[in-house]
Amino acid sequence: MPISTTDKMIAEKDGAIGWITFNNPERRNAVSMAMWEALYAIVSDYAADDAIRVIVVKGAGDKAFVSGADISEFEQRRSSPETTRIYGETSGRASEALRQVGKPTIAMIRGFCIGGGVSVATSCDLRIAEEGARFGVPAARLGLGYEFAGVRKLVDIVGPSYAKEIFYTARHFSAIEAQAMGLVNRVVPADRLEAFVREYAGMIAENAPLTVASIKTLVGQVVEDDARRDMNLCKAVVDRCFQSLDYVEGRTAFMEKRKPVFRGR
Numbered sequence: 001m002p003i004s005t006t007d008k009m010i011a012e013k014d015g016a017i018g019w020i021t022f023n024n025p026e027r028r029n030a031v032s033m034a035m036w037e038a039l040y041a042i043v044s045d046y047a048a049d050d051a052i053r054v055i056v057v058k059g060a061g062d063k064a065f066v067s068g069a070d071i072s073e074f075e076q077r078r079s080s081p082e083t084t085r086i087y088g089e090t091s092g093r094a095s096e097a098l099r100q101v102g103k104p105t106i107a108m109i110r111g112f113c114i115g116g117g118v119s120v121a122t123s124c125d126l127r128i129a130e131e132g133a134r135f136g137v138p139a140a141r142l143g144l145g146y147e148f149a150g151v152r153k154l155v156d157i158v159g160p161s162y163a164k165e166i167f168y169t170a171r172h173f174s175a176i177e178a179q180a181m182g183l184v185n186r187v188v189p190a191d192r193l194e195a196f197v198r199e200y201a202g203m204i205a206e207n208a209p210l211t212v213a214s215i216k217t218l219v220g221q222v223v224e225d226d227a228r229r230d231m232n233l234c235k236a237v238v239d240r241c242f243q244s245l246d247y248v249e250g251r252t253a254f255m256e257k258r259k260p261v262f263r264g265r
Contacts, residue, residue, distance in 0.1 A: 009038035016205035018052040028067035029059040068115030209264035
């Protein structure tokens with residue numbers, strides 16, 4: 001049974017890498033309600049599959065990662081308080097699933113990464129972009145409000161001043177500008193992007209899954225409000241690493257001068 005509920009979202013499992021493709025190139029991969037729903041379903045499936053160790057998100061074609069929400073749906077989907085609430089809950093649930101999934105996530109960014117595309121990208125742990133990528137949040141040109149969670153994600157990554165600049169100006173930023181802000185981790189030539197991402201994802205997938213997952217949890221707790229920080233959870237994920245068979249394997253492989261084979265337990 002297909003994971004995705006629409007052909008506008010493609011799920012592909014390639015060894016330890018789970019690929020998610022926004023497949024709406026005729027609209028520069030603008031996201032519809034059905035695509036948000038499918039994103040949640042795909043992420044949930046990858047989360048439950050122990051064979052998947054890294055998730056990569058990309059857009060179809062070479063014009064865009066995600067160019068934002070599909071504005072053609074707004075009259076039907078976001079024209080009243082009730083429809084706006086439902087849309088926000090659906091897109092928010094999908095973005096939060098991507099942000100919270102206990103596996104490392106990479107946004108592979110070609111072309112335009114605009115509006116909702118920035119939200120998707122900032123829900124990922126790492127963002128790797130081609131040199132020609134463009135970033136922006138045009139909310140101020142549309143008169144729409146931006147939810148707290150989306151603003152906070154951006155602030156956590158680039159800081160308050162750059163976040164204000166992105167929202168206030170509503171302009172497009174180059175990949176180099178985005179990297180200078182900390183919005184992008186790496187900028188690579190367009191013809192090297194997919195190979196670079198595959199190499200990076202493969203490098204991560206070979207590492208101890210419990211250690212990688214613990215770091216994702218710990219970093220999430222570091223940026224959490226003090227009152228909501230769960231130090232018991234922080235201790236638990238560290239203890240789980242030290243109690244794992246992978247820790248035994250790591251020590252043994254080091255002593256035997258060989259490459260470790262981690263199994264996530």
